[in-house]
Amino acid sequence: MIRNFRELYSYRGLLLSLVQRELKARYRGSVLGFFWTFLNPTLHMLVYTLLFSVFMKNQISNYAYFLFVGLLPWTWFSTSISAGASSISDRRDLMTKVRFPAQVLPATVVATNFCNFLFSLPLMVVLGLFFGVLPSWHVVAFPVVVLVQMCFTFAVVYAVSAFNVTFRDLQHIVMNLMMLWFFLTPVLYKLSTIPEDYRRVLQVVNPMSILITSYQAMFYEHRLPDVVPLMSLLGVSLCLLWGATQIFESRREDFAESI
Amino acid sequence: MANPPTEDAIVIQDVVKNFRKRTIRGEYTTFKSELVRWLRGNRAPKQNRFIESLRGVNLRIPKGQTVAILGRNGSGKSTLLKLITGIYAPTSGSITVNGRISALLDLGAGFHPDFSGRENILINGIILGMSRAEVRAKMDDIIAFSELGEFIDEPVRTYSSGMYMRLAFSVATHVDPDILIIDEILAVGDEHFSKKSMAKMTEFKRLGKTIVLVTHDMSTVERWCDQAAWLDGGRIRRMGTPAEISAEYRKAVSLAEARSTVFTPPALTEGGGALPGLPEGAPVTDAPPPVPQVAVSRVWLTGPRGEELGTIAPETRAEVCIDYVAREAVEDVEFVLTLASADGPVLYATSTRTDRVPLPTPLPPQGRLRFVLPRVGLLGGAYVLSVELKTGNNANPEAGREARCTFSVSTEHDDRGVFRPEHAWVVEEAPAAPVQAVSVPKHAAAS
Numbered sequence: 001m002i003r004n005f006r007e008l009y010s011y012r013g014l015l016l017s018l019v020q021r022e023l024k025a026r027y028r029g030s031v032l033g034f035f036w037t038f039l040n041p042t043l044h045m046l047v048y049t050l051l052f053s054v055f056m057k058n059q060i061s062n063y064a065y066f067l068f069v070g071l072l073p074w075t076w077f078s079t080s081i082s083a084g085a086s087s088i089s090d091r092r093d094l095m096t097k098v099r100f101p102a103q104v105l106p107a108t109v110v111a112t113n114f115c116n117f118l119f120s121l122p123l124m125v126v127l128g129l130f131f132g133v134l135p136s137w138h139v140v141a142f143p144v145v146v147l148v149q150m151c152f153t154f155a156v157v158y159a160v161s162a163f164n165v166t167f168r169d170l171q172h173i174v175m176n177l178m179m180l181w182f183f184l185t186p187v188l189y190k191l192s193t194i195p196e197d198y199r200r201v202l203q204v205v206n207p208m209s210i211l212i213t214s215y216q217a218m219f220y221e222h223r224l225p226d227v228v229p230l231m232s233l234l235g236v237s238l239c240l241l242w243g244a245t246q247i248f249e250s251r252r253e254d255f256a257e258s259i
Numbered sequence: 260m261a262n263p264p265t266e267d268a269i270v271i272q273d274v275v276k277n278f279r280k281r282t283i284r285g286e287y288t289t290f291k292s293e294l295v296r297w298l299r300g301n302r303a304p305k306q307n308r309f310i311e312s313l314r315g316v317n318l319r320i321p322k323g324q325t326v327a328i329l330g331r332n333g334s335g336k337s338t339l340l341k342l343i344t345g346i347y348a349p350t351s352g353s354i355t356v357n358g359r360i361s362a363l364l365d366l367g368a369g370f371h372p373d374f375s376g377r378e379n380i381l382i383n384g385i386i387l388g389m390s391r392a393e394v395r396a397k398m399d400d401i402i403a404f405s406e407l408g409e410f411i412d413e414p415v416r417t418y419s420s421g422m423y424m425r426l427a428f429s430v431a432t433h434v435d436p437d438i439l440i441i442d443e444i445l446a447v448g449d450e451h452f453s454k455k456s457m458a459k460m461t462e463f464k465r466l467g468k469t470i471v472l473v474t475h476d477m478s479t480v481e482r483w484c485d486q487a488a489w490l491d492g493g494r495i496r497r498m499g500t501p502a503e504i505s506a507e508y509r510k511a512v513s514l515a516e517a518r519s520t521v522f523t524p525p526a527l528t529e530g531g532g533a534l535p536g537l538p539e540g541a542p543v544t545d546a547p548p549p550v551p552q553v554a555v556s557r558v559w560l561t562g563p564r565g566e567e568l569g570t571i572a573p574e575t576r577a578e579v580c581i582d583y584v585a586r587e588a589v590e591d592v593e594f595v596l597t598l599a600s601a602d603g604p605v606l607y608a609t610s611t612r613t614d615r616v617p618l619p620t621p622l623p624p625q626g627r628l629r630f631v632l633p634r635v636g637l638l639g640g641a642y643v644l645s646v647e648l649k650t651g652n653n654a655n656p657e658a659g660r661e662a663r664c665t666f667s668v669s670t671e672h673d674d675r676g677v678f679r680p681e682h683a684w685v686v687e688e689a690p691a692a693p694v695q696a697v698s699v700p701k702h703a704a705a706s
Binding site: 029 | 346
């Protein structure tokens with residue numbers, strides 16, 4: 001794992017350039033260009049707000065803001081996974097024609113989506129101000145939560161992208177699983193609305209629920225996130241990351257041949 | 260892994276490369292195929308066979324040398340290059356590379372069509388192993404070399420294929436590697452640009468870089484390379500001077516054609532599908548060639564004053580000098596002289612037997628034949644003269660050896676065709692009586 005990341009670090013120039021290019025490429029040729037970074041989550045938010053606070057009334061105050069707090073990190077996670085799944089198998093040109101460090105490709109996807117996440121944060125703050133929610137000092141925990149999510153995302157993306165090279169169905173399976181995962185994660189609703197019995201199970205089984213509730217704690221409920229679940233998730237994520245890099249390393253020699 | 264001597268840029272030891280053979284129906288393992296296989300009760304794929312691409316390659320490439328790798332399609336050349344580059348890992352054996360390596364296996368890796376040439380140079384350069392600062396520093400050089408001018412800030416998708424290749428080639432050659440790996444991509448762009456890229460290659464050679472080259476163009480091999488390795492049936496069949504190897508390779512191919520050998524994919528064929536051994540017995544790898552009893556030691560072209568020439572004018576007198584060495588008393592020898600244009604077609608062939616030239620029998624231990632041409636009579640271009648020795652009885656195993664020389668004809672006439680006959684134009688006021696008008700002056704059209 002250390003070796004994998006050291007290599008990744010030595011290719012940081014390449015990673016940086018690829019991320020830059022992905023960010024630029026995403027909206028190149030479109031009229032609104034970079035504004036889509038803000039527009040996309042806003043439109044998502046509007047759709048869900050219409051659905052869950054106009055059609056199906058709920059009791060959450062400032063629902064649009066609440067939703068946005070959970071939706072942004074979820075988008076970072078889910079687009080990383082679904083785009084990361086095919087990140088290696090789609091780049092035959094790079095894998096078979098030049099000597100190319102394979103882990104840069106999934107890393108690029110995660111990093112690019114992370115940048116998009118960061119870019120849309122100001123929008124969240126503005127939306128909060130619109131609802132009269134001021135950011136509190138509790139946001140100091142933000143880097144920690146981001147770090148945990150980063151580790152977890154990396155672990156999943158590494159494993160999925162490595163398997164997808166030989167088992168192409170995975171990218172479609174992942175896409176559908178993400179949908180299910182989204183509804184099992186308290187983005188649209190509060191964790192407290194889940195019956196007590198299931199809540200524990202969900203928290204243990206679904207690491208994303210720990211992360212999303214942590215963001216909601218900091219930005220919406222103005223309290224520090226629960227330390228125990230978050231730290232245990234960090235431990236679990238590091239273990240997963242170790243396992244995922246093992247899988248990745250053991251398969252990477254086959255990448256060029258299997259693609 | 261033992262430390263290799265420092266003068267070798269690349270050391271390849273007993274490298275074997277097998278590829279897993281994919282099932283015939285689908286390229287990839289799918290859930291369905293897995294399920295069907297599992298239901299049928301056979302856990303392992305039915306044909307878990309391997310494609311043996313390389314079956315034990317040993318090769319040392321010394322620093323600063325240009326080495327060509329020859330071989331028929333599918334003989335494993337590209338696989339070998341990919342192994343050297345590190346794209347593939349060998350199934351067994353070891354590869355040691357000393358120095359920064361840059362591979363021109365494919366031009367334009369990672370080019371994004373929506374980005375400008377300039378942006379693509381940055382990303383492509385980094386993919387090829389340069390640092391960002393390095394690419395920025397070389398940016399102007401690369402743009403200048405590509406000769407794209409204003410187009411450099413246009414999206415790459417608007418480029419013509421020639422422009423695309425030029426840009427890609429420019430980036431690739433500016434990586435400044437110690438070892439350059441090239442797979443059949445020297446012919447990029449128009450004549451002007453390919454001259455430039457050739458000059459760039461010459462510069463690489465001059466700077467003492469190691470170049471490994473895969474090509475099917477024998478003239479490139481003979482002109483360019485210091486050594487050639489012949490990859491056949493997944494092994495290095497022979498390594499030696501480019502002239503030797505390319506001649507032997509050509510012969511083996513024509514022999515296979517003559518025997519109407521079916522050209523199956525070598526990697527799938529039992530025993531490697533190597534080309535047939537030459538009649539004198541396949542030479543052992545790296546063994547010095549047997550000393551021939553009689554051989555053409557040198558062929559060259561001289562001009563009107565007997566000076567050796569590489570370039571000649573079409574209207575001058577020229578002689579082809581053929582030096583031969585006979586180590587034993589041989590009788591019934593025939594010298595076959597063939598003139599061909601550099602791109603292949605034979606223009607003229609004759610022999611001492613055809614022309615009934617009285618040769619001394621037995622041949623003296625050393626001698627020279629001169630083939631006198633009162634005027635060259637060729638069009639501008641590059642030509643190859645080859646002289647082959649044949650003996651009537653087959654007692655001389657190496658008598659098939661040939662020697663060759665290349666020369667070019669330069670002229671300011673832009674006439675076309677195959678040859679330049681002696682000719683003159685006559686302009687007359689009014690047509691004279693038809694029969695009478697044939698008195699052509701003997702004078703040839705002087706330049």
